[in-house]
Amino acid sequence: MIDIQLLRKDIATVAARLATRKFQLDVAGFTALEAERKAIQTRTEELQGKRNALSKQIGMLKGKGEDTSAVMAQVAGLGDELKADETALALVQAKLSDFIMAVPNLPHESAPVGEDEAGNVEVRKVGTPRSFDFEVKDHVDVGAALGLDFEVATKLTGSRFSVMKGGIARLHRALAQFMLNTHVDEHGYTECYTPYMVNADSLRGTGQLPKFEADLFSVKKGGVEGEGETFYLIPTSEVTLTNIARDEILPLDQLPLKMTAHTPCFRSEAGSYGRDTRGMIRQHQFDKVEMVQVVHPDTSYAVLDEMVGHAETILQRLGLPYRVMSLCTGDMGFTAAKTFDLEVWLPAQNTYREISSLSNTEAFQARRMQARFRNAAGKPELAHTLNGSGLAVGRTLVAILENYQQADGSVEIPEVLRPYMGGLTHLKA
Known part of the structure; x- marks a missing residue:
């Protein structure tokens, strides 16, 4: 399969090269999947940051002998959201893998350009x-x-x-x-x-x-x-x-x-x-x-x-x-x-x-x-x-x-x- 990083860096050039071998790259489809992947990963990072902050807060509350139940409930809720994002990310990654597996190789620059x-x-x-x-x-x-x-x-x-x-x-x-x-x-x-x-x-x-x-x-x-x-x-x-x-x-x-x-x-x-x-x-x-x-x-x-x-x-x-x-x-x-x-x-x-x-x-x-x-x-x-x-x-x-x-x-x-x-x-x- 082709390097997915090529699509992420310059999809227009990749699409043009693939067009010479009569393959129409679904640019919009790939872009949508990539946007979904990035959104999930960004949200996951934000949730992980919140969970880390709340975990520190729990430690501080425990040190003071104060009630931690409310904060722990928030952490549990974040855990559920993170699991849901993990599942969603796996689905998007599988779709990206299927997408890439259907894309042919890029022709070498020395290959003659022709239809058939x-x-x-x-x-x-x-x-x-x-x-x-x-x-x-x-x-x-x-x-x-x-x-x-x-x-x-x-x-x-x-x-x-x-x-x-x-x-x-x-x-x-x-x-x-x-x-x-x-x-x-x-x-x-x-x-x-x-x-x-x-x-x-x-x-x-x-x-x-x-x-x-x-x-x-x-x-x-x-x-x-x-x-x-x-x-x-x-x-x-x-x-x-x-x-x-x-x-x-x-x-x-x-x-x-x-x-x-x-x-x-x-x-x-x-x-x-x-x-x-x-x-x-x-x-x-x-x-x-x-x-x-x-x-x-x-x-x-x-x-x-x-x-x-x-x-x-x-x-x-x-x-x-x-x-x-x-x-x-x-x-x-x-x-x-x-x-x-x-x-x-x-x-x-x-x-x-x-x-x-x-x-x-x-x-x-x-x-x-x-x-x-x-x-x-x-x-x-x-x-x-x-x-x-x-x-x-x-x-x-x-x-x-x-x-x-x-x-x-x-x-x-x-x-x-x-x-x-x-x-x-x-x-x-």
């Missing part, structure tokens, strides 16, 4: 799309003969799921292993295995709750309606990896904390409205290799560039054409201050599609989680958190099927993946 994806800015383009001398098929048609099955998945579960068999399943696994090995062995991340279900506190910490509950799959412990604890299937291992730092004060020498994990991800795609219903581009369950860093605030933007490079390494070694996009304010995610997307070339669509999104959330998540470190002066300070895909495994598989397809229906396996495939050079029906 049309305002995103291309930073660079890498690789040249392949020219085909035969009719290009999409990944659904290419994969059908190689073990990619959507009909069986629909029978097993429903739409927006897939089943992979044989060589294509092995290729999917090879991609995840290649990504993990690269990030761990070369980029210095620690591989983690984390739960696929989390509690609500974890999702609040990284910003999925309360705003995006409709995008999540929930699981009731015990399966009885109204009973037991509710868990949520992770939409990304960003949630679990980042929350490892929740309620922690890390020693300065432990920064940066670099973690990676390969997990399935579960999303209801509540706002997709029928987009990408064909194939693996937008599914309810998909795999991703995630990168997370918890860093010193002074280094977070250098780290963001570094993480973009880590994700680019995967695409470059796979020989996939791609471009890097700087997302505009109107297209960034709720928690992000600055985001770069990597978009891979898909020949069947004749366009680039997102395959990785890498964001610096600055202290936005850390403030929610109280993820801190002890600075050089020995004082606790909020860390900065960053996350990014390195990469989305299913979409990378899609890109390989389409970019490496052959005229005979086979798919050439990128050279870097062949050791993971037992030396196999092609997937064939």
Whole structure:
């Protein structure tokens, strides 16, 4: 969440910056809550002052042997008023907390200003799309003969799921292993295995709750309606990896904390409205290799560039054409201050599609989680958190099927993946 002190000091500037990301800050609502909070706190201080004065008066009366009952009755009445103010203040503080939790992060000054994806800015383009001398098929048609099955998945579960068999399943696994090995062995991340279900506190910490509950799959412990604890299937291992730092004060020498994990991800795609219903581009369950860093605030933007490079390494070694996009304010995610997307070339669509999104959330998540470190002066300070895909495994598989397809229906396996495939050079029906 954003720092409430920013709203208290210069709410007009904050509102203007948030407006660039299509968020209308309720200035009047916040101002009213703040006025109520201040009034209660002022009244509380006055009542405490009166009570202290009366307590001294009681002491003086007792010293003189005089009757204190009337003054004590006044003190008791003030006590009742103070309890009422304490209750009222807690209610206002809860409303302020709810207000702040619904406010997105402030965009970094370097983020392009724009309404939607049309305002995103291309930073660079890498690789040249392949020219085909035969009719290009999409990944659904290419994969059908190689073990990619959507009909069986629909029978097993429903739409927006897939089943992979044989060589294509092995290729999917090879991609995840290649990504993990690269990030761990070369980029210095620690591989983690984390739960696929989390509690609500974890999702609040990284910003999925309360705003995006409709995008999540929930699981009731015990399966009885109204009973037991509710868990949520992770939409990304960003949630679990980042929350490892929740309620922690890390020693300065432990920064940066670099973690990676390969997990399935579960999303209801509540706002997709029928987009990408064909194939693996937008599914309810998909795999991703995630990168997370918890860093010193002074280094977070250098780290963001570094993480973009880590994700680019995967695409470059796979020989996939791609471009890097700087997302505009109107297209960034709720928690992000600055985001770069990597978009891979898909020949069947004749366009680039997102395959990785890498964001610096600055202290936005850390403030929610109280993820801190002890600075050089020995004082606790909020860390900065960053996350990014390195990469989305299913979409990378899609890109390989389409970019490496052959005229005979086979798919050439990128050279870097062949050791993971037992030396196999092609997937064939």
